[in-house]
Amino acid sequence: MAMAPRTIGAVAALALLIGARAATGASWDERVFSSHVDFDAVAAAGAAAIPDLIARGKTLFKAKFTTEDGAGRPKATQAIVPTKRKFGVNPAFARTSGPDSNSCFGCHNDPIEGGSGDIVSNAFVSEGLESAQFDSTDPSFSSERHTIALMGAGLVELLAREMTADLQGERAEAVKQARASGQATRADLLSKGVRFGFITAQPDGIVDLDSVEGVDADLIVRPFSRKGVFTSLRQFTINALNAHHGMEASERFGVRWTGSHDFDESGVADAVTPGDVTALVAFQATLAPPTVKSDLPDDWRVAAAEGRKSFESLGCTSCHRSELPLKSLIFTDPAPYDMAGTLRDGEVKKNVAIDLSQYAWARALPKNDKGESLVPLFSDLKRHLIVDNEVNALANELQAQRFVERDVFLTPRLWGVGSTAPYGHRGDFRMLDEIIAAHGGDARFSRDAYLALDKSQRDDVIAFLRSLIIEAP
């Protein structure tokens, strides 16, 4: 078995940290990992290490992982919990069940690195447990998913963390009150103006969760993936590295949880270190959020202004919240609500902290009267039913994902939607008008109201949405 290349990361080596070639490596070396990022060293270095860390993350994001880096997972499946293949060996690449790419950039490239992708780069999501290998796009095997742009992902994760803290705090208070009073205590689950139903705490400590809406029963707001099932960029990154590239992070697939340093039997031990993952997280977390197109021609500008008003009056913003307030711009890694298998606070000496306020795009966010930054994501970070009996074009999945029913999805963030066609969780709607018309379920009222508008009014809404872009050179 080849051993992973040496780890670097001392403060003095920061200039090398990131992207350095090992002394033994030739200048044309194909490998990505001639060195690894040392998490503790980066954390100890503090803010000084962040720029190089992000740059290293960008390099890794665009890198094409090689066999000698550990790419491919001959004996492991794409499952997010370490899972061995029952028999046989995975091919080097498999377009459907994966590994289906050797680079993050392979899918997240439109219009720039970290962005969305064309439908040709759709992923085929399956649990990777039974029937882990499949060569069909039939939805009975997998759920086909369009690539989500990662712009502004750091802000999104911070919002979700604060929402989780709010909801779990409300639960804790309800439990406390119920025990103290001896009476059942109802508590509304409300965060940043988004209501997630309510709970009822019983005096014996049991909490009735039947009326929780749009969030998991553990009240962790999971803002990533189409279904809202990933807690953090870190968790998403580890999942994706394994599923799509066969690059297994030691913090999930390493000896602590599998008894092996090379669970997938790729021949490379501990292929991805915690520091490497942190670099990828840092890059994604600091991607500037989408913006509003600034150089609109007059007709577009006028139409977009009207469209925005309609977007609100139609009720679209009941789910696609124009903005959510964010208290803190300090992004810490590891994240506070990740579980075992994704690096946690208690597993490091010190967090890596990135102050997003150092970036002009963060400072430019408008503030409310509490000094909170208003993040214009056009989402409530809540899950909703998106189809009904009559409007069911989006009912094209057959598999529930991680306890989320098949017709229920996280409200997509519409910032950048003007740059990320095609649309829908599968990316099979070419035009915005088509995807709006496909909204059923919880969005049926707004969709019907939209369709009731005359053509020019609908065009205004489209003009508004198309003005929400990802800046690209």
Added chain:
Amino acid sequence: MKTTAVTIAAFAFAAPALGDEARLKPAGDVPLFHEEATAAGIDSVYDGPWEFFVGGGGAALDCDGSGFPSVFLAGGKNRAKLYVNRSTRGRPLKFEEKPLDIGADPKLLDNVVGAYPIDIDGDGHMDLFVLRVGENLLLKGGPDCTFTLANKEWGFDGDAGWTTSFSAEWEKGQKFPTLAIGHYVDRDAPGSPWGTCQDNSLFRPQPGDKPNYSTRTPLSPGYCALSMLFTDWNRSGTPSLRVSNDRQYYRGGEEQMWRVEPDKPPKLYSRADGWRHVSIFGMGIAEGDIDGSGYPQYALTSMGDTRLQKLDPDEGGRGEYPVYRDIAVETGATAHIPYTGGDKRPSTGWHSEFADFTNVGLLDLFISKGNLAQMPDFADYDPSNLLIGQWNGKFAEAGDLAGVAGKRTGRGALIADFNLDGMLDILQIDRGSNVALFRNLGARNDGGDPLPMGNWIEIRPVQPNPNRNAVGAHVTVKTGTRTQVRAIEIGGGDASGHAGWTHVGLGTAERAEIRVQWPDGEQSYPYRVFANQFVVVDRTKQQAEYWYPGR
């Protein structure tokens, strides 16, 4: 129970003696424990003459509705004590002694050997079966950790003797549990102690609206039963009674298993049934499905090697015949001599219990160890074992690394999550000194702060009476392609038992699917739950409920 010297030659060791140099190193996490009995406020010593060389157990139970396990501790010649758990979640342990007023002569709390928690009358308050030298006690639980002697009320004559083991089950159609009571030597019999093992007893509830244990069925022959366990060994839905016996005092005896079928007299499994002769110094039974086969394995402690029995796939079929083979050697679980400290004399094993101390999703095996009483042929320095389950199916010793080794005289043990932090702690009852209370701090980290462990879930299945705590149920927890099974049982170990949360380590899984096979055999809904939660699975409800501690 062994009071005289036994030569090493008398032992047929199943494995060569392995020294430190041959130890399998744990590949993954090793838990780190901190002993804090005194700091936690516990001062309880199990001690006494010959009768109290064995036993030394206790019970862990939620007696105040807080969800935190309190402990009832046997004292032998000293009075038994109750310590109410005052801990805060995730914090160092804290207990407060609550004087016991059982509404009867307090001397009845002397000569206590051990105890098991069980809600006999189904009133929602956990009761206690207290094992004694003399009359045994049924203590009816009440609110706020109160207990009242209920022998008379429940028609129980105490089944006087030298009681060293207990188990219970709810037989089909019964409102109240069937109690199995295991005895040791009949000290009044001619020739005692050799060849004078007292018969054991089965008390089936008599018809009526309240418990009535006025009728005893002898389980004869008795072979000095130091551990008993009703266990559904073949997943038939009807548990049998395994009995682990001390060969020191029986003649012609062996390990036993009784077929206990409703409305039929108990009947021993025999050679004709496939039951094989095994003769050990049986001291504690542990049950665990360590290989995911669906059929439990049994760890049997002894003096010398521990046996680890697995249903023989060739001769036992799918549970048609109780034919077991020993896999202790191949799995590295013999634990026959001290693994550290240099004493190469054989070990004396007592309480055994499977549990996942690292939350990685594999069962570990804890064995309390301790010299009987200055027996020169046996190890004097005899550290308890913490055999960490490995992904290759073997066990790796880590008791010393984990901090549970040391010169103690272990007997019974209570394995429970005493501070509800998701990690299992150990209370080991030592003979002649205060208990050891090992708080699980997390995974060893090369001298650094302990690391958080894997994900976990703690489950409490409940159903309408009878048998509200679902004794006899099997809880199945599925994560990914792995399935773990826990049986809800009363009995086994060394005179020690716990009730309450059933702990399952989940490794890296964030979610799990729980199914419960209720004691009557009916399968539950699949309950989808998130990791790191306390979950109440109520048979009457379609969704699992989450529970949160109040402090």
